[in-house]
C-alpha cells in the first residue's frame with residue numbers, strides 16, 4: 001500500500017484505519033517460501049498532537065517444518081508494527097524515528113515486510129515437548145520409542161538397573 005503522508009504530517013488529529021493484506025508468497029525464508037497465506041495488517045496511521053505514527057499488528061501463518069521432527073506445520077505468528085514517521089531528522093540521531101524520504105509515496109508494505117523479517121523466530125516446533133527424530137534410525141519418537149539400543153554410560157546403566165529392580 002502506497003500512502004501520501006503529506007496530509008498526515010500537516011493535519012493534527014488525522015487518522016486512517018489500516019485493514020488490508022500484504023502478499024509475501026514470493027518471499028523466501030530458511031530456504032522455503034513459508035508465506036502461503038496473505039499477511040493481515042490491522043491498525044491505524046495517525047497524527048496525534050503533531051506526531052505521526054503507525055501502530056499496527058501483522059498477523060500471519062507460516063508453513064514451515066518442525067525443527068525437531070521435520071513435520072510440516074502451520075505456525076501462527078503476529079508482530080507489532082510501531083513507528084514514528086518523520087519527514088526530516090534533526091541533528092540528534094534517534095533510532096525510534098523513521099525517516100520517510102518520499103512522503104508522497106510512503107510504501108507501507110516495505111515497512112511491514114522489513115519488520116516481519118526482523119522479528120521472525122529462528123526455530124519452529126510442532127509442540128513444546130516434541131520428542132524429535134531418533135538420530136540413529138530417524139524414527140519420529142512422537143509416535144513411540146524406536147528399537148535402537150541406546151548406548152548408556154555404565155554409571156547410568158547401574159542406576160537404570162537399580163530403578164528397574
Ligand SMILES: [Zn+2]
Nearest residue numbers: 066069126130
Ligand atoms: Zn516436532
Ligand SMILES: [Zn+2]
Nearest residue numbers: 134137146148
Ligand atoms: Zn532409533
